[in-house]
Amino acid sequence: MTPPHLPESQPGPADGAGAAPAAFEAVPALDGELRFDSAALDAASGDFGGLVRRPPAAVLRAGSVEDVATMVRHCRQRGLKVAPRGQGHSTNGQAQVPSGLVVDLGSLDSVEVRDDTAVVQAGALWSSVVRASLARGLTPPAFTDYLELSVGGTLSAGGLGGQIGHHGTQADNVLELQVVTGEGEIATCSPAERPDLFRAALGGLGQCAIITRATLALIPAPRSVRLYTLMFRSVTELTARQAQLIGEGRFDYLVGQALPTPDGWTYMMEAASHDGTTADDARLTDDLGAASVEAQDVPYLDFVNRLAETVDVLTAMGEWTRPHPWYDGLLPASAVNGVVTETLAGLKPQAIGASAVILLYPVLTAKCRTPLPVMPGEELAYLFSILRTASPGADSAEEMVAANRRQYDTTVEAGGCWYPIGSVPLTKDDWVRHFGGFWDEFEAARHRYDPDGVLTPGQHIF
Known part of the structure; x- marks a missing residue:
């Protein structure tokens, strides 16, 4: 998909959002808001693990997927790193980016149930998904133990739970993804459309693309x-x-x-x-x-x-x-x-x-x-x-x-x-060994979809 035309630039953040660093003094027009104030930066500096603190230069409260794509392109052009953040439930700084941009996806939280699927933005909580689907007598097949996590967050890792013997991981129950690549392109991928991107994004720890929307399979819910x-x-x-x-x-x-x-x-x-x-x-x-x-x-x-x-x-x-x-x-x-x-x-x-x-x-x-x-x-x-x-x-x-x-x-x-x-310090050799037979495909997808290595540096994979 061809990236949309960049809108006219706008001056800095709104009043009260803090002073913009030089790299963000003039940014394209956004539906959401860039924040530079200490409260926003402090909240994005840590995570649930409480072990690592890496202050970003800015936080994007995304108002649309176009905001995400716009700011990825902006950061790529200026050599800045970008990390997506859902509920900040990682435990070792995986969603942090020192002196870069944290994309807060929490405001992208719509849930739409259509027949036997749910079209869900990445910032939606699984608790919201299950409540919306139950209203139609349906449910996602697989859950992690804790539902107050974002859809994008668990799909970026895989999503393991007690239903895995019947339904696999949460990633196994995704029919289609919308993502923003490291080039700032909004792309749709599935097993039939851009399958290499689909395979690298699901469970891919944000290395090739930021998940912004997922189409999830639903099944009849028990009472x-x-x-x-x-x-x-x-x-x-x-x-x-x-x-x-x-x-x-x-x-x-x-x-x-x-x-x-x-x-x-x-x-x-x-x-x-x-x-x-x-x-x-x-x-x-x-x-x-x-x-x-x-x-x-x-x-x-x-x-x-x-x-x-x-x-x-x-x-x-x-x-x-x-x-x-x-x-x-x-x-x-x-x-x-x-x-x-x-x-x-x-x-x-x-x-x-x-x-x-x-x-x-x-x-x-x-x-x-x-x-x-x-x-x-x-x-x-x-x-x-x-x-x-x-x-x-x-x-x-x-x-x-x-x-x-x-x-x-x-x-x-x-x-x-x-x-x-979790919290395990890994070397590059550890990561190559971890991905095993999938490493070559994963590395190729990284080079294709994030050629400048913009995305999610906190994982320390590439």
Whole structure:
């Protein structure tokens, strides 16, 4: 698509937006607003991780996708870097850009449900998408655990959750994207139109294009969910049952956690059946050998958004605003029991923070059809996440990041890979190894669609 003609330039920002640096003193006319004030710059300098601060020179509150394209072209012409930002939920400065432009996509948040699809701007929250689609009796097939994240943000990483055994990642359920490339072109891409751009943008960490709109597949929504909580005594029991259940497709949702006890660790599996009833309990759980089973009925919206209450509690405790050096890795099934057992044996619960969570989710890699995010080379893999919080009395944030790097090395040695949303310092060689067989295609897309390397420098890939 040919970039639209540049409009006449306009002087600087509106009153109260701060003084414009020289590179932004005369910018093209915008539907939104450029901000240079300390409040806007400070908000865009950090992220949820609380580890890295990189002040930008300006923040664009986009009023349209044309604003995004206009400012990417403006910055490219002046040798400035650009980083898109949704909810700022990254944990290691991935959406930051020192002395460059942060594009705040939060104002691009429209949601339109059309038949069995939703056309959604990148700044929309998944909670808004599910509420709009439920009004038509529909739902996106796949969710991450937390719905107060932006559509563009999770699609840029991939989007893993408990429905992956049936529906793959969130990226797997995208039919079409609108993006702004590093050349400032507004482009539409899909599996049939510009497939190389589509493949590089979904899960591509903002390296080739900024996602500005997505067309999402929708499916009929259940009315309620029968949610089971099952406890197991060992990691081998948990993973064996997860492997069985995800292979059978017995449940619509399947995840797991490791929980500390005075004597070590216990293991919880959460499994959900859409529109299930008490009459289904015996068939679904009696043969699983769990130490205990609890069941409850939950309205569907409450189920997919149930982490919101937990976040409210963590916010009240002050835990949600502390540094979060999170780690997320993907292990092949053949290595999961050994790596998890060894990791937990050396992990002191108090060292990883009062609100830390350890996740163990089964992943059918055949359901993950997009080349990104990268998956281990086995049919069954496990997301193993150590979601550390630098609480008082825990290890320091720096110690946690160092531990993440050691965990990454262990994961790679075991044939696994990183799910790249956390806090792990990687070298260029690490990134090349991470992308593996997709690296050449990914690098070619970067050179084609962002030839001057304008976009998303906080990932430190190129």
